[in-house]
Amino acid sequence: MASSEDPGAGTPRHDRHQEHTTPDFELTLPARAENVAVVRHAFGGFGDALDVPDHALADVKLAVTEACTNVVVHAYPDSEGPMAVSAGLSDGALTVVVSDEGRGILPRPDSPGLGLGLPLIATLASSLELGTNDRDETEVRMTFELDRPGGGSAA
Secondary structure, three states, X not given: OHHHHOOOOOOOOOOHHHOOOOOOEEEEEEOOHHHHXXXXXXXXXXXXXXXXXXXXXXXXXXXXXXXXXXXXXXXXXXXXXXXXXXXXXXXXXXXXXXXXXXXXXXXXXOOOOOOOHXXXXXXXXXEEEEEEOOOOOEEEEEEEEOXXXXXXXXX
């Protein structure tokens, strides 16, 4: 009986920030370099609509840019595929998920980058999870605790 009352029953994730069944924001585009800027711009509008503080929105946009760039560079080495981004706000935390149907998170010996994207995301986000979702897609899940005006943040 408890499982019918708990919509998250049976899922491998138990974080309070992952309770969204319908995201507040969803966007799927081809994993091309020019679409990273499209996603970043869309998150700017999304953050403005939610009244996310500027400093927090800058961190979110940078982390999302890094995650999407990883999809473009690493997910589809010999072809093109989809890059999906979703986000949901719950209890003052924004959870952003970037997913793809590519080859997974594997090192690439000919990588054009310095390998600093995931460590940077880990620094910017309150939490970072890498893995595979229930559709066997590679998933980067980032959670950002947002400062609220008049909130209990210590200075």
